[in-house]
Amino acid sequence: MTKSIAIVGMGVSGLAVLLGLSQLSKKQLAGVTIVCFDDKDHFGRGIPFQEDVDEALINSPIDTISFDYRDMGDFKAWLIAKGYAVDRPYVSRALYGQYMQERGQELLDQLPATVVRKRVDHLTYLSEQHQWQVHIDGEIFGQAFDELHLACGDLPTIDPYQLEGNSDYIRDPYPIKKLKDIIWKDSSVSLIGTGLAAVDVLKWLLNQPVARVFAFSRSGYFPTVRILDGEPFEWVAMTDDKFESLRLEDYFSIEEFEELLEKELQALGFQNWENACETYLASGIEGLRLAETYPEELYRLQALASRVADWFSDLWPRMTHSDRQEYKEIYEKAIINLRNPMPEESADVLIGADKSGRLVVLNQVTDVVANDEEFDIIQKEGEVCKVSYVINATGYHLTKANQKKATLLLQQLLDQHLVQIDDEGGLSVLAETAQIISPRYGTMLNLFAHGELINGVIYQNNSTVKIQQMAERAVAVSR
Numbered sequence: 001m002t003k004s005i006a007i008v009g010m011g012v013s014g015l016a017v018l019l020g021l022s023q024l025s026k027k028q029l030a031g032v033t034i035v036c037f038d039d040k041d042h043f044g045r046g047i048p049f050q051e052d053v054d055e056a057l058i059n060s061p062i063d064t065i066s067f068d069y070r071d072m073g074d075f076k077a078w079l080i081a082k083g084y085a086v087d088r089p090y091v092s093r094a095l096y097g098q099y100m101q102e103r104g105q106e107l108l109d110q111l112p113a114t115v116v117r118k119r120v121d122h123l124t125y126l127s128e129q130h131q132w133q134v135h136i137d138g139e140i141f142g143q144a145f146d147e148l149h150l151a152c153g154d155l156p157t158i159d160p161y162q163l164e165g166n167s168d169y170i171r172d173p174y175p176i177k178k179l180k181d182i183i184w185k186d187s188s189v190s191l192i193g194t195g196l197a198a199v200d201v202l203k204w205l206l207n208q209p210v211a212r213v214f215a216f217s218r219s220g221y222f223p224t225v226r227i228l229d230g231e232p233f234e235w236v237a238m239t240d241d242k243f244e245s246l247r248l249e250d251y252f253s254i255e256e257f258e259e260l261l262e263k264e265l266q267a268l269g270f271q272n273w274e275n276a277c278e279t280y281l282a283s284g285i286e287g288l289r290l291a292e293t294y295p296e297e298l299y300r301l302q303a304l305a306s307r308v309a310d311w312f313s314d315l316w317p318r319m320t321h322s323d324r325q326e327y328k329e330i331y332e333k334a335i336i337n338l339r340n341p342m343p344e345e346s347a348d349v350l351i352g353a354d355k356s357g358r359l360v361v362l363n364q365v366t367d368v369v370a371n372d373e374e375f376d377i378i379q380k381e382g383e384v385c386k387v388s389y390v391i392n393a394t395g396y397h398l399t400k401a402n403q404k405k406a407t408l409l410l411q412q413l414l415d416q417h418l419v420q421i422d423d424e425g426g427l428s429v430l431a432e433t434a435q436i437i438s439p440r441y442g443t444m445l446n447l448f449a450h451g452e453l454i455n456g457v458i459y460q461n462n463s464t465v466k467i468q469q470m471a472e473r474a475v476a477v478s479r
Helices: 012-022 074-081 093-110 176-181 196-205 240-247 254-267 273-280 284-293 295-318 321-339 344-356 408-415 464-477
Strands: 003-008 032-037 113-116 122-126 131-136 147-150 187-192 210-216 359-361 365-370 375-379 384-387 389-392 435-438 442-449
Touching (some): 012 464, 176 196, 187 196, 187 384, 196 210, 254 273
Parallel strands (some): 003 032, 187 210
Antiparallel strands (some): 365 375
């Protein structure tokens, strides 16, 4: 009997599922049919890698990102074959999207797959048959599916100051190219957010005739600047063997984490976590300048943060809620800033704009208030900064607080209790298999979620490598 598989969403996550399916044996592939759904604008690219301005860079060097994590040199090889220069470590997101699209098409041509370039707007679970019906444009697609993979990472933004509805408030700056329609001359602009998404927007804005750009976030920290070259080292406490032994345990405590972290820090030459943060991290532009002063130390801290994020893919679900909260309060802000660093060339733009006075990083913003023709950015000491536009660059998140802003498809699944939002954000899934946990049916053996949809249960599930590895697990369990 042939097994029918649907993949809903064909960006990074959907392609990762397709890649996982391609690893099946010829005999297994002979027993499946695959249908891939996504609208024509995002098919093969997704949201992060759509056509956009050149300032929007991938934040990983070209030799550390790939369509297939088993061949990390493939993207660089593709660039060379296409005649692109590879003397710079970073290229535009759009160029990586072109690469993904081409490699995805090559894979589709090799598999028993059908492409439907339309957006899915509804799903129906046939509980007696344990199958899924897909609805497009209000009509049922021609076949039911035995297995369905949700890879639609179109998540809502968070509106922290309730500004939505104001004409000069931009709730989502992506794609950045759409901002070209606004007349920026002599305007003052404020950006909510200082993460990687905000950095791309800042760089573009600073190339426009904007009088001044203000940026702020709750943490006040930019990502660190990626250090590409450092002395090689070996792990002492956080070894592969140690990780494999921890994966066999049912419970992982904050005390175990802290013991391992402190041992590793000392082996790397650091006094302790608190001292490392105080010495090598700082808020605002000052934090970017530290890369020039402490490149070797930041290189090691960035590697350590990546190690933590990789381990937590499996260990995070084994921690209690209170332990997770303690981790978030003490470690998470710094781990994210170290694990998701920005390119040096991006930091240079921001440092230069700060020096010229065109970029101002605000501290301790308490509120943003919309008036008739402008916005008031209110700081803790009562100082008010007036701007013409406010851009929300805090990123995309699916939480219980903003689920009503989710896509109609996600809202339908939530309303019918087929899926639920996890306390950590994103959809609840079994971490080992990415199978969705439904409040109505329990664990759904034939419904999987991927990528940003499960960035919550799966810690920092926002790298192509991790998304591919998780998709591979999901495909393996369903065979």
